Amino acid sequence: MQPFEYASPTSRSEAVRLLSPRWGETEALAGGTDLLGLMKDYVCTPKRVVSLKRIADLRGIHLVPGKELRVGAMTTYRELTENESVRRHFPVLIQAIERIRSEQLRNMGSIGGGMLQRPRDWYFRLGYGLLPEKDGQAMIANGDNRYAAIFGNSGSASWVSPSTIAPALIALGARAALYGPRGLRVIDLDRLFTTPAQPGEREHTLRPNEILTEIIVPHREGIRSAVYEVRQKEASDYPLVLAAVTLELRGRSIRSARVILGQVAPVPWPSHEAESALVGKTLNEETAEAAGEAAVTHATPLSMNRYKVQLTRVAVKRAILEAA
Ligand SMILES: Cc1cc2nc3c(=O)[nH]c(=O)nc-3n(C[C@H](O)[C@H](O)[C@H](O)COP(=O)(O)OP(=O)(O)OC[C@H]3O[C@@H](n4cnc5c(N)ncnc54)[C@H](O)[C@@H]3O)c2cc1C
Secondary structure (H helix, E strand, O other): OOOOEEEOOOOHHHHHHHOOOOEOOEEEEOOOOOHHHHHHOOOOOOOEEEEOOOOHHHOOEEEEOOOEEEEEOOOEHHHHHOOHHHHHHOHHHHHHHHOOOOHHHHHHOEHHHHHHOOOOOHHHHHHHOOOOEEOOEEOOOOOOOOOOOOOOOOOOOOOOOOOOOHHHHHHOOOEEEEEEOOEEEEEEHHHHEOOOOOOOOOOEOOOOOOEEEEEEEEOOOOEEEEEEEEOOOOOOOOOOEEEEEEEEEEOOEEEEEEEEEEOOOOOOEEOHHHHHHHOOOEOOHHHHHHHHHHHOOOOOOOOOOOHHHHHHHHHHHHHHHHHO
């Protein structure tokens, strides 16, 4: 690992002052389950690491029933799954977190680190960057792309957004609070994710000297939700495809729906096609199947990942039926 300076501030303003306005010079540290691996592999070589662990107000879970759930960015997955309010009112989050198979990851990994973890793409992890190209050709599209994106994959960044919790949070309408030198800004969580277009850009809209402080999830009674993951095996690994669904029903009729796909695009991918196939329909197996079919209408699989199209159909259908 390249030597680095370690800072351990106790306030968010001090943390922000210690972070550089340029990516690469400094990194924020949460549980370290992703960042330390990247540093050991020389994919990230910051001059300074700014630990967020001693900033007390970045932790905690607060529910105001009928209004919102606020989760501090440094709250661990375990703290979330052990919280009675979250278990009762947001079972979809419990469902998503419990599928992260490793106890160690759930003990150490934070919700903020979960949102901001870096892509698992092996070109990125081998040091080719987020836009891997060779002789002007996209390396993923022309290489081993079996785990790559089937949506939003026309450029070089055709890896998949890794977080398996983000799609459920986005389907619930979550927002992210970001703190930087100019103070606090709150954005819809889906706006935290982006596909980089130029070398040096990141896959998050967070600025280099900003920190994620909180995730805010609206709380409404009566929303049905589920996440359905297709995993290759019951090991500690990422799913191949997942779908997160929230449904608002009147009787058996669907008033509104959100369908967010994971592991299929460089960002959590909203399926407006699936949502349109649901709204106004009666909730039953045929409707769920039609939504699964609609979800893949615009899929553009690469040479080795056509199988993900069928998995997406299945994940959407089953998430809807599970939510129902
Ligand atoms: C074998 C394995 C299997 C896994 N399976 C899954 C899975 O199924 N689903 C899934 O979602 N994840 C999975 N993960 C990833 C795991 O969830 C992440 O490593 C973890 O959530 C990262 O959290 P952390 O607190 O350790 O973050 P860190 O490693 O400390 O940080 C990760 C990144 O986020 C940045 N960061 C963290 N917090 C903040 C903040 N508050 N403000 C600004 N920047 C911040 C850091 O600078 C760094 O770039 C897996 C990982 C492994 C190794």
